[in-house]
Amino acid sequence: xxxxxxxxxxxxxxxxxxxxxxxxxxxxxxxxxxxxxxxxxxxxxxxxxxxxxxxxxxxxxxxxxxxxxxxxxxxxxxxxxxxxxxxxxxxxxxxxxxxxxxxxxxxxxxxxxxxxxxxxxxxxxxxxxxxxxxxxxxxxxxxxxxxxxxxxxxxxxxxxxxxxxxxxxxxxxxxxxxxxxxxxxxxxxxxxxxxxxxxxxxxxxxxxxxxxxxxxxxxxxxxxxxxxxxxxxxxxxxxxxxxxxxxxxxxxxxxxxxxxxxxxxxxxxxxxxxxxxxxxxxxxxxxxxxxxxxxxxxxxxxxxxxxxxxxxxxxxxxxxxxxxxxxxxxxxxxxxxxxxxxxxxxxxxxxxxxxxxxxxxxxxxxxxxxxxxxxxxxxxxxxxxxxxxxxxxxxxxxxxxxxxxxxxxxxxxxxxxxxxxxxxxxxxxxxxxxxxxxxxxxxxxxxxxxxxxxxxxxxxxxxxxxxxxxxx
Amino acid sequence: xxxxxxxxxxxxxxxxxxxxxxxxxxxxxxxxxxxxxxxxxxxxxxxxxxxxxxxxxxxxxxxxxxxxxxxxxxxxxxxxxxxxxxxxxxxxxxxxxxxxxxxxxxxxxxxxxxxxxxx
Numbered sequence: 001x002x003x004x005x006x007x008x009x010x011x012x013x014x015x016x017x018x019x020x021x022x023x024x025x026x027x028x029x030x031x032x033x034x035x036x037x038x039x040x041x042x043x044x045x046x047x048x049x050x051x052x053x054x055x056x057x058x059x060x061x062x063x064x065x066x067x068x069x070x071x072x073x074x075x076x077x078x079x080x081x082x083x084x085x086x087x088x089x090x091x092x093x094x095x096x097x098x099x100x101x102x103x104x105x106x107x108x109x110x111x112x113x114x115x116x117x118x119x120x121x122x123x124x125x126x127x128x129x130x131x132x133x134x135x136x137x138x139x140x141x142x143x144x145x146x147x148x149x150x151x152x153x154x155x156x157x158x159x160x161x162x163x164x165x166x167x168x169x170x171x172x173x174x175x176x177x178x179x180x181x182x183x184x185x186x187x188x189x190x191x192x193x194x195x196x197x198x199x200x201x202x203x204x205x206x207x208x209x210x211x212x213x214x215x216x217x218x219x220x221x222x223x224x225x226x227x228x229x230x231x232x233x234x235x236x237x238x239x240x241x242x243x244x245x246x247x248x249x250x251x252x253x254x255x256x257x258x259x260x261x262x263x264x265x266x267x268x269x270x271x272x273x274x275x276x277x278x279x280x281x282x283x284x285x286x287x288x289x290x291x292x293x294x295x296x297x298x299x300x301x302x303x304x305x306x307x308x309x310x311x312x313x314x315x316x317x318x319x320x321x322x323x324x325x326x327x328x329x330x331x332x333x334x335x336x337x338x339x340x341x342x343x344x345x346x347x348x349x350x351x352x353x354x355x356x357x358x359x360x361x362x363x364x365x366x367x368x369x370x371x372x373x374x375x376x377x378x379x380x381x382x383x384x385x386x387x388x389x390x391x392x393x394x395x396x397x398x399x400x401x402x403x404x405x406x407x408x409x410x411x412x413x414x415x416x417x418x419x420x421x422x423x424x425x426x427x428x429x430x431x432x433x434x435x436x437x438x439x440x441x442x443x444x445x446x447x448x449x450x451x452x453x454x455x456x457x458x459x460x461x462x463x464x465x466x467x468x469x470x471x472x
Numbered sequence: 473x474x475x476x477x478x479x480x481x482x483x484x485x486x487x488x489x490x491x492x493x494x495x496x497x498x499x500x501x502x503x504x505x506x507x508x509x510x511x512x513x514x515x516x517x518x519x520x521x522x523x524x525x526x527x528x529x530x531x532x533x534x535x536x537x538x539x540x541x542x543x544x545x546x547x548x549x550x551x552x553x554x555x556x557x558x559x560x561x562x563x564x565x566x567x568x569x570x571x572x573x574x575x576x577x578x579x580x581x582x583x584x585x586x587x588x589x590x591x
Contacts, residue, residue: 237486447555450483459516467504471485471531 044138051143057296058145058153064287065156069096069163071284075277076167077462079268079333079385083452083470084171085462091166094179099159102187104129107158108151111191112199119205123195144295153291157217160288162186164221167385169228171266172235174444175457177436185224189428193220193421208417209409212292214348214398215421222392223422225383227429231437234382236449237472240264263377266384266472271332278336282312285343289350300351307350308343311362315342318366326374334370337386341369344391345398349406357405364401365394396422473574473590474542476535479507480553480567485531491548497541499590505532511565530567536574536590546571 073092077085109125114132117123131147132140140147162182169178194216196203210216239261268274289308293300319338324330345365346358353361372389376382383389399418403411436442443449448456452470455461480488485502492500506527513526537545549569554562579589 447483455514455516459514460518461516469504469531470482470529471502 047138047143051138051146054144054296055137055146055149057301058149058291058294061287061291062149062153062156064284065153065160065291066096066284068160068281068284068288071277071280071282072160072163072167073277074273074280075336076170076385078270078272078274078277079167080170081266081452081472082269082463082466082468083454085269085454086458086460087175087453088166088170089462090175090458091170091178092163095163095166095182096159098179098183099162099186100155102183103155103158103191104151106187107191108154110188110199111154111158111194112150113195115200117195118200120201121196122192123199123201141294157213157288158186158190161190161213161217161221164218164387164391165224165228168225168383168387169232170384171453172232172444172449173228173442174440175453177440177442181224181228181433181436181442184432185429189224189425189432190217190220193424196420197417203417203420206413206416207410208413209352209402209406210348210399210417211351211402212289212347214344214395215418217395218344218347218391219395219399219418219421220425222388222390222395223425224429224433225387226381226392227426227433229381229383229388231430231433232443234380235266235384236446237264238266238382239380261380268333268384269468274333274336278339282339282343285312285347289347293351303355304350306355307346307353307358310355311342311346311350311358311365312339313342314359314362315339315345315366315369318342318363318368319370320366322367322370326370333386334373337369337373337390338366340390341365341394344394345401347395348398349402349409352402352406352409354405357401361398361401361405365397368393368397473577473587474537474539475572475574476533476537476542476545476549477570477572478533478535478549478553478567479505479530479569480533480549481555481565482529482531484552484555485533487552488533488549491551492535492545495541495544495548497535497537497545497548499535501534503532505530509565509568511563528565536577538587538590542571 069092073089076088076092080088106124106127108129109127110123113123113125129151135147137143137146141150145153162185165182165185166178191199194213195201197208197210197216198204241261285308286305289304290301293304315338316335317338319341320330320335323334342362342365345361346353349361350358369386369389372393373383373386376388381388396418400411400414402409403414433442444453444456450470482504489500492498507530508526508528511528513524513528516523516525533549535545546569553567555566556563576585577587577589578585
C-alpha cells in the first residue's frame with residue numbers, strides 16, 4: 001500500500017504539471033524567461049521537477065563518495081600490520097574532518113572563485129561558504145543542483161584527495177605532523193589545482209579534459225604521497241642489507257635487485273579487510289564518476305557507469321596477468337590495486353571514451369600499476385599500500401589516455417595539464433612536509449615503530465585480547 | 473647438549489634471528505608470550521579510562537644446541553636483545569636467557585639420536 005500511495009502521489013504531480021501545461025498553453029504563449037519566475041507555468045513546474053531529480057542524484061553521489069572513506073580505511077588497514085591499525089583508522093577518520101572543514105573555510109572558494117576569475121591561475125572568493133548574491137536554486141548551475149549540494153559533493157572530493165596520502169606514509173609517520181601537513185595541502189594546493197580546470201581557470205580555457213579527477217584528485221593526492229614517501233624513508237626492515245641475508249642461505253630465492261639491499265616484503269595483516277575496502281571504493285566510485293556528470297542526465301550517467309565498471313573489471317586482469325607471470329602465483333593485493341588502477345585510469349575520461357576504450361584504459365592501468373609497484377621497490381621508495389602506483393601513475397595515465405581515446409581531445413593539452421599539476425603539487429608537498437619535518441619531525445622513533453604506532457601514538461590496541469606476532 | 477629458552481622483546485626478534493644465522497645456528501622455535509618482570513609495564517587509555525598493562529608482550533625462543541654452539545648463541549641473543557637503556561647498558565624488560573641440560577634429541581624424519589640430530 002505504501003508504494004502505491006507514493007506512486008499515486010508522483011502520478012498526481014506529473015498530471016498536475018501536464019494539466020497546467022495544457023490549460024496554460026491554451027490561454028497564452030509561454031515565454032521561457034517569465035516561466036522560470038512564475039511557478040504556475042508548465043516550464044517552471046518541469047524545471048522544479050528537473051532540479052528535484054538532479055539534486056537528489058548529486059546528493060546520493062556525495063554520499064557514495066563519502067562511503068569511499070570507509071573503503072580507504074579498510075584497504076589501508078588490511079594492507080598494513082595489525083600493530084598499526086588504530087593509527088591508520090585514526091588518520092582516516094581525522095582526514096574526513098580536515099578535508100570538509102578546510103573546504104568550508106577556504107577550499108571551496110579557492111576552487112570555485114567565481115566567473116570573474118575565468119581563465120586565471122588563481123582565484124579566491126572569500127572565506128567561508130555562502131550562496132552567491134541573488135541565489136536561486138532553479139537557475140544556479142542551470143537548475144542541476146543547489147549551492148549546498150555543489151559544496152558537499154566537492155567537499156567529499158577534497159577529503160578523498162587528502163586521504164590518499166595516509167596509506168603511503170603508513171606505519172611510520174607521526175600523527176600530529178601528518179594532520180598538519182594534510183590540512184595545509186588540502187586547504188591550499190588541492191583547490192588551487194582544481195580551480196585551473198573545474199573552477200574555470202586556464203586549463204579549462206585550453207580545452208583540458210579531466211572528467212572526475214584522474215589528475216585533479218588522484219594525481220594531486222599521489223604527488224603528496226610521493227613527497228611523503230621520499231621525505232620519510234622506508235619502514236624499518238623493508239630494505240635490508242645484502243650481507244645480513246647471506247649467512248642464512250635459505251634466502252637464496254630472494255632476488256638481489258640493487259646489489260646492496262634486498263626487498264623484504266612486509267605483509268598486510270588482513271586480506272578480507274583489504275578486499276572489503278576495494279569493493280567499497282568501487283561502489284563509491286559510481287558516485288565519484290556518476291556524480292561528476294553534475295546532473296542526472298540519463299544517457300550520460302548510464303554511459304559513465306558502464307565505462308567505470310568495465311575499466312575496473314579490465315584493471316583486475318591488467319594487474320593479475322603480469323603479477324601471475326612475474327611472481328608465478330597471482331597476488332591478491334596486487335589484483336586489488338589493479339581494480340583501483342582501472343578506476344583511477346578511467347576517471348578522467350569516463351564520459352567521453354567508448355566502452356571498448358575504457359576496457360583498454362583499465363587494462364593498461366592495471367599493468368602500469370604492477371610495473372610501478374616493482375619499480376618503486378627497485379628505487380627503494382616504500383609505499384605500503386601502493387597509493388603512488390594507483391593514484392599518481394594511473395591518474396597520469398588516465399588523463400593522457402583521454403587525449404588518445406577521446407575523438408576531439410588533444411594529447412598535448414592533456415600532457416600540459418598533467419605536467420602543470422605535477423609542477424605545482426610535488427614542490428608544494430615537498431616544501432610543506434619538509435617544513436614540518438625541519439620543525440617538529442615527521443617520523444616516529446625506532447622503538448615506537450617497532451612496537452607499533454597503536455601503542456606509541458594512541459596507547460590503544462586495535463585488537464585487544466588477540467595475540468599476534470609483533471616481531472616484524 | 474643444551475636447550476636455550478630465551479625471552480625477549482618482540483621487536484628485536486628479527487635482529488636476533490639474523491645474528492643466530494650468522495653464527496650458523498639455523499634451527500629455532502618461536503612463540504608469543506606474555507610476561508612481567510622488573511619493568512613496571514605501561515599505560516593504555518581506553519575511552520578516557522587508564523589501563524595498566526603489566527603483562528607485556530615477549531617472544532619465547534627455544535634453541536637446542538651442541539655445547540660448542542652455546543656461547544655463540546648466547547652472544548648473538550645478547551647482542552641484539554640488550555637495548556640501549558638510560559646508561560647504554562640495557563633496560564628493564566630486555567628479557568632472560570635460560571640454559572637447561574638436554575638429555576636427548578631425536579630427529580623424527582630419520583630416528584637419528586643425540587648430537588648429530590641437533591645440527
